[in-house]
Amino acid sequence: MKHSTTPQTRRGHRGGPARRIGRTLALVLPVVLVLSGTLAVTRVNWTGSPSGSVLAASDVSAAGLPAEKAARAPQDVLRDRLMTELREENPGVVLTHLQQAVNGHPRLARHCSSIARALGRAAVRIYGAPRAQSYARPVCDTAFASGVLAARG
Numbered sequence: 001m002k003h004s005t006t007p008q009t010r011r012g013h014r015g016g017p018a019r020r021i022g023r024t025l026a027l028v029l030p031v032v033l034v035l036s037g038t039l040a041v042t043r044v045n046w047t048g049s050p051s052g053s054v055l056a057a058s059d060v061s062a063a064g065l066p067a068e069k070a071a072r073a074p075q076d077v078l079r080d081r082l083m084t085e086l087r088e089e090n091p092g093v094v095l096t097h098l099q100q101a102v103n104g105h106p107r108l109a110r111h112c113s114s115i116a117r118a119l120g121r122a123a124v125r126i127y128g129a130p131r132a133q134s135y136a137r138p139v140c141d142t143a144f145a146s147g148v149l150a151a152r153g
Helices: 017-042 074-088 091-104 106-127 129-134 143-152
Strands: none
Touching (some): 074 091, 074 106, 091 106, 106 129, 106 143, 129 143
Protein backbone atom coordinates (compact mmCIF):
# COMPACT_ATOMS: atom_id res chain seq x y z
CA MET A 1 0.00 0.00 0.00
CA LYS A 2 1.30 3.38 -1.00
CA HIS A 3 1.06 6.28 1.50
CA SER A 4 0.79 9.89 0.51
CA THR A 5 2.77 12.57 2.29
CA THR A 6 -0.02 15.11 1.99
CA PRO A 7 -2.64 14.84 4.72
CA GLN A 8 -6.07 14.17 3.43
CA THR A 9 -8.79 16.03 5.26
CA ARG A 10 -12.41 16.11 4.60
CA ARG A 11 -13.08 19.63 3.37
CA GLY A 12 -16.75 19.32 2.55
CA HIS A 13 -18.54 22.65 3.01
CA ARG A 14 -15.87 24.26 5.15
CA GLY A 15 -13.82 25.90 2.43
CA GLY A 16 -16.36 26.21 -0.33
CA PRO A 17 -17.74 29.31 -2.03
CA ALA A 18 -20.53 29.71 0.53
CA ARG A 19 -18.00 30.16 3.32
CA ARG A 20 -16.05 32.72 1.30
CA ILE A 21 -19.25 34.65 0.58
CA GLY A 22 -20.19 34.50 4.25
CA ARG A 23 -16.81 35.84 5.32
CA THR A 24 -17.01 38.62 2.75
CA LEU A 25 -20.49 39.62 3.94
CA ALA A 26 -19.36 39.51 7.56
CA LEU A 27 -16.64 42.03 6.75
CA VAL A 28 -18.47 44.24 4.27
CA LEU A 29 -21.99 44.40 5.73
CA PRO A 30 -21.13 46.30 8.95
CA VAL A 31 -19.20 48.87 6.94
CA VAL A 32 -22.11 49.35 4.55
CA LEU A 33 -24.59 49.69 7.43
CA VAL A 34 -22.46 52.27 9.24
CA LEU A 35 -21.92 54.32 6.09
CA SER A 36 -25.59 54.24 5.10
CA GLY A 37 -26.62 55.24 8.63
CA THR A 38 -24.14 58.11 8.62
CA LEU A 39 -25.40 59.31 5.26
CA ALA A 40 -29.01 59.07 6.44
CA VAL A 41 -28.27 61.19 9.51
CA THR A 42 -26.64 63.90 7.42
CA ARG A 43 -29.73 64.01 5.18
CA VAL A 44 -32.21 64.87 7.98
CA ASN A 45 -34.05 68.12 7.33
CA TRP A 46 -32.98 70.18 10.35
CA THR A 47 -34.13 73.50 8.85
CA GLY A 48 -37.66 73.12 10.14
CA SER A 49 -39.18 74.05 6.78
CA PRO A 50 -41.56 71.47 5.34
CA SER A 51 -40.22 71.91 1.83
CA GLY A 52 -39.47 68.87 -0.28
CA SER A 53 -35.80 69.71 -0.60
CA VAL A 54 -33.59 68.28 2.09
CA LEU A 55 -30.35 69.96 3.02
CA ALA A 56 -27.35 68.09 4.26
CA ALA A 57 -26.51 68.99 7.85
CA SER A 58 -23.35 70.75 6.70
CA ASP A 59 -25.25 72.84 4.11
CA VAL A 60 -27.34 74.90 6.56
CA SER A 61 -25.07 77.95 6.46
CA ALA A 62 -24.83 77.82 2.68
CA ALA A 63 -28.60 77.79 2.24
CA GLY A 64 -28.96 81.54 2.62
CA LEU A 65 -30.71 81.28 5.99
CA PRO A 66 -30.33 84.07 8.51
CA ALA A 67 -27.35 83.63 10.83
CA GLU A 68 -29.50 83.16 13.95
CA LYS A 69 -31.50 80.35 12.31
CA ALA A 70 -28.35 78.62 11.09
CA ALA A 71 -26.82 78.83 14.58
CA ARG A 72 -29.76 77.15 16.33
CA ALA A 73 -29.14 73.84 18.02
CA PRO A 74 -30.59 70.74 16.29
CA GLN A 75 -32.78 69.92 19.32
CA ASP A 76 -34.33 73.40 19.19
CA VAL A 77 -35.05 73.05 15.50
CA LEU A 78 -36.55 69.61 16.07
CA ARG A 79 -38.72 70.82 18.97
CA ASP A 80 -40.04 73.75 16.92
CA ARG A 81 -40.74 71.51 13.93
CA LEU A 82 -42.61 68.99 16.09
CA MET A 83 -44.60 71.75 17.83
CA THR A 84 -45.69 73.06 14.44
CA GLU A 85 -46.54 69.55 13.34
CA LEU A 86 -48.60 69.03 16.52
CA ARG A 87 -51.02 71.70 15.31
CA GLU A 88 -51.57 69.76 12.07
CA GLU A 89 -51.24 66.11 13.18
CA ASN A 90 -52.31 64.12 16.21
CA PRO A 91 -49.78 63.60 19.01
CA GLY A 92 -49.28 59.93 18.06
CA VAL A 93 -47.86 60.92 14.67
CA VAL A 94 -45.67 63.59 16.26
CA LEU A 95 -44.32 61.15 18.86
CA THR A 96 -43.47 58.72 16.08
CA HIS A 97 -41.53 61.45 14.30
CA LEU A 98 -39.72 62.31 17.55
CA GLN A 99 -38.70 58.68 18.00
CA GLN A 100 -37.53 58.47 14.37
CA ALA A 101 -35.47 61.64 14.77
CA VAL A 102 -33.80 60.30 17.91
CA ASN A 103 -33.16 56.93 16.27
CA GLY A 104 -31.68 58.63 13.22
CA HIS A 105 -29.58 61.10 15.17
CA PRO A 106 -28.55 59.53 18.51
CA ARG A 107 -27.04 62.76 19.85
CA LEU A 108 -30.62 64.01 20.25
CA ALA A 109 -31.40 61.24 22.77
CA ARG A 110 -30.40 63.38 25.76
CA HIS A 111 -32.96 66.03 24.67
CA CYS A 112 -35.73 63.55 23.91
CA SER A 113 -37.40 63.76 27.34
CA SER A 114 -37.54 67.53 27.42
CA ILE A 115 -38.95 67.66 23.89
CA ALA A 116 -41.55 64.99 24.72
CA ARG A 117 -42.60 66.85 27.90
CA ALA A 118 -42.99 70.07 25.93
CA LEU A 119 -45.09 68.18 23.37
CA GLY A 120 -47.24 66.78 26.20
CA ARG A 121 -47.90 70.25 27.62
CA ALA A 122 -48.71 71.61 24.17
CA ALA A 123 -51.01 68.66 23.44
CA VAL A 124 -53.05 69.49 26.55
CA ARG A 125 -53.47 73.08 25.34
CA ILE A 126 -54.54 71.90 21.88
CA TYR A 127 -56.53 68.72 22.58
CA GLY A 128 -57.43 68.89 26.26
CA ALA A 129 -56.03 66.65 28.99
CA PRO A 130 -58.10 63.47 28.49
CA ARG A 131 -57.53 63.31 24.75
CA ALA A 132 -53.84 64.23 25.03
CA GLN A 133 -53.37 61.51 27.66
CA SER A 134 -54.86 58.94 25.29
CA TYR A 135 -51.86 59.42 22.97
CA ALA A 136 -49.25 58.80 25.71
CA ARG A 137 -46.84 55.96 25.04
CA PRO A 138 -43.29 55.09 26.12
CA VAL A 139 -41.34 57.48 23.94
CA CYS A 140 -38.37 58.90 25.83
CA ASP A 141 -39.31 57.05 29.03
CA THR A 142 -42.92 58.28 29.18
CA ALA A 143 -41.89 61.94 29.21
CA PHE A 144 -44.89 62.87 27.05
CA ALA A 145 -47.24 61.54 29.72
CA SER A 146 -45.43 63.48 32.45
CA GLY A 147 -45.77 66.64 30.34
CA VAL A 148 -49.51 66.00 30.06
CA LEU A 149 -49.78 65.49 33.82
CA ALA A 150 -47.77 68.65 34.52
CA ALA A 151 -50.08 70.70 32.29
CA ARG A 152 -53.20 69.28 33.97
CA GLY A 153 -52.36 70.45 37.47
